[in-house]
Amino acid sequence: MKLKQLAAAAAAVVCLAATACATSTTSADPTSGAPAAGYPVTITNCGKKYTYTRAPSRVVVMNGGSVAEVSSLLALGLGDRIIANAQSYGASEVPGRVDAIAKLPTGGIKLNDMMDIPREAMIGLAPDFVISTYDGGFRAESGFATREDLAAIGANTYSPESTCGDVGTVSGTPSIEDSYRLLRDLGKIFGVSDRAEKLVADAKAKVARIQQQVAHLPKKKAMLIIPGMAMGSEFSSVGAKAIWNDIMAKAGVENVFAGASDQMFANPSREQVAKADVELLIVVNYMSKDPAADAARLFDEFPQWDAAKDRSFVVLSDSIYLGPSNDLAIDRIAHVAHPEVF
Known part of the structure; x- marks a missing residue:
């Protein structure tokens, strides 16, 4: 952007x-x-x-x-x-x-x-x-x-x-x-x-189908980060309150830092990130040469995460923001978080 x-x-x-x-x-x-x-x-x-x-x-x-x-x-x-x-x-x-x-x-x-x-x-x-x-x-x-x-x-x-x-x-x-x-x-x-x-109707129908498929499953815990948008500290672009929480919820996922701030970014400390229960990593591609490498770096840094053990991550870009393509983000997150129902 x-x-x-x-x-x-x-x-x-x-x-x-x-x-x-x-x-x-x-x-x-x-x-x-x-x-x-x-x-x-x-x-x-x-x-x-x-x-x-x-x-x-x-x-x-x-x-x-x-x-x-x-x-x-x-x-x-x-x-x-x-x-x-x-x-x-x-x-x-x-x-x-x-x-x-x-x-x-x-x-x-x-x-x-x-x-x-x-x-x-x-x-x-x-x-x-x-x-x-x-x-x-x-x-x-x-x-x-x-x-x-x-x-x-x-x-x-x-x-x-x-x-x-x-x-x-x-x-x-x-x-x-x-x-x-x-x-x-x-x-x-x-x-x-x-x-x-x-x-709108097509998007709603697609989202409803996904929600139905994941409704009976425990919500996976996720951390969202935008590596190319750090504004100071290393984790200043960890997502807190924004549209992505609704997107995650509809995909059967919960943002572990959703309540950490009433702003868009949580800005947690390294210690808070290390202690977080992260089962899925959501990497938002913003001016990154290799988002998968960004995910790998975080997994190496925090091997205690379940997400790191399973190498469980999804890369998204414009669909995670306001716009006409949120259904695509919901679909991709759900498929990675709950592959057993797809």
Whole structure:
């Protein structure tokens, strides 16, 4: 997911954060003239209402350390609407997704120090729809075009409802329902709700089948770590509170560090990691040359883990975050954690 130094690393999972949204109500009309068939539609986003008289055709996707938004657009068949995309991750469980993202236009933009699109460059793109990973992507103090700036040039704005707050914060209980909401919101905005509902229904059916297969089994205990995203101490990127807990639970797995922090990362000490009951290691591939080698290194360091004795690990990438592919993460985790039922 796009780099941003410390903010980028935290933002790589900011798609999972959720805080209270603003309460004011405004309306931004991205076009003029008569509404297209099926329009107008109104979306409430982060406490404000946005009216669309037709499907957006000049879409800009900000970075923010996510691929949830660009991946959702691609899953909905809307890649041709994107005039500038700043999101990338370099790995995906979806065949062809990495190449598809790489082929999207970037708008020729020189990104700022946060590896994102600064205000003047954004205005110069003349978008009619701008997606930010979180609401902070529209803050003037960070050098970004505000929602008001963009409304003034006829552009509507959106960030996933689960990420209306600050980068790195988590409130509520993140779940794959947040991913479904993102798809449904975009489906409504672009007039392709039928596609969105099909994606959601297919994912739900797959997840339900997996849950049924593992429901009678004891939950395996897992540790999730993102080796390429350490932000200080060696274990600062051990997962705590985020969407991955719901993903694990649906795969018949329990995050041993889920309750260690109310933030996305637990940041345990080496001693705490050594004492943890780890039956499954989940390695999230973020800019890693060899995720399997990352797992092997941890097994060598902590041979007392059952996971180390069994060499039990799974490598995931974008499917573990907010986005259209959580069912793939659930499937892969379940197959490794409970191979006896598959």
